[in-house]
Amino acid sequence: MSDRERADELREALRTAGVAAAAVLGAVMLYNVLVAFVDTALNGAFIDWVASQFLDQFALNELGVPAELALNVVGTRYFFFQLGCCVVTVVAVAWVASGRLARRRAARRERVRAAELLRSYLSHDADARVAFPAGWEELALVASDAKRAASERERRLAEETERRNDLITYLAHDLKTPLTSVIGYLSLLDEVPEMPEAQRSRYVGVALAKSRRLEALTNEFFEICRYNLSGIELEYSTVDVCLLVEQLADEFLPLLRERGNALVARVNGTPLPLDGDAGEEGAGEPPRCELRCDAERVGRVLANVLRNAVTYGDPGTEVSVDVDELEAAPGEGRGEPAVRFVVTDTGATIPRHRLEAVFDRFYRLDDARSASTGNAGLGLAIAREIVSLHGGRIWAESEDGRTSFTIELPARPASA
DSSP: OOHHHHHHHHHHHHHHHHHHHHHHHHHHHHHHHHHHHHHHHTTTHHHHHHIIIIIHHHTGGGGTOOHHHHHOHHHHHHHHHHHHHHHHHHHHHHHHHHHHHHHHHHHHHHHHHHHHHHHHHHHTTOOHHHHSOTTOHHHHHHHHHHHHHHHHHHHHHHHHHHHHHHHHHHHHHHHHHHHHHHHHHHHHHHHOTTOOHHHHHHHHHHHHHHHHHHHHHHHHHHHHHHOOOTTOOOOOEEEEHHHHHHHHHHHHHHHHHHHTOEEEEEETTEEOOOTTGGGSTTOOSOOOOEEEEOHHHHHHHHHHHHHHHHHHBOTTOEEEEEEEEESSOOSTTOOSOEEEEEEEEEBSOOOGGGTTGGGSTTOOSOHHHHHHHTOOSOHHHHHHHHHHHTTOEEEEEEETTEEEEEEEEESSOTTO
């Protein structure tokens, strides 16, 4: 017999003894109460009989039991009442303490057993139904879900690390190409001071283009190194959405012109004048739309999405930005007012099974085009993180060559 079983048997014996003692004491108290009632009914004849038979026969005076205590009904009842209260209190306290101690030890044994089962299950590739005995089904279910989630996180982390390593390898290799070209062309310009002006101008142009390419790749490296949005705090302010879109249009004007794209913006269905169009006849007053958000970071979200649309859209096509105020954002039980941004471009259709993956970190839909643009696959991932911090959501839709990125942000978030 183990020590644990012996301790359990001892506890059961103590409980049985306590119950027996309490039963005896209760019987004695009940007996004395009945004696009092009977003596009262017989006008004291019962106590006289007890005195002549009980005290004289057993000489209880010698044992310290005075006759007045045994013969006094009130004194007898009071004595046994005090004695009973003391004994009952002791037994009750011992019973409660024993029960609590037993429950604590049982809970401790159960926790130790659960820890052993979890440790064994997590350290071995075994089925939960085999690792956990009968009666532990709930823990088996929780452990199975936790192990599955940990495996999924580990898989995603491994994929992300692999993509990051591949991207860094690509960038490190690709940095050498423009740098070599810059050094080469500058060396030619230095070695041949009498170079014809047309040739010199061409070499300078090539060196400048390669330098800009080198700058873009360096920025990508910087973006990878500092990508961490988990600890940022949003700085809310009231933002004029129309002004924000106009500023983005001015920022992207050189890239739009370079690729021959046209940017069209609408706010609540009303066209927003861009690039000096405010003075056109019939333009009227510009629409108004306000949003409570972190202006700098929401601007970054729109810039990342718009850059993606211009970069991957077909040259010479239209890129549109539609802004709408919603009374209540639909879906997911939302009921608060929101502002929706929809950025649409024309180009290759994104496969349906990749529409969610485009928001993953270091994910690039087209490696060939990403190589030419220096895209690290972080823009949309950063956009999703910022939108999530604002309590909003972002998603992509693509069909028949038209790709739209939709952003919904609470107009007046509670945390602001």
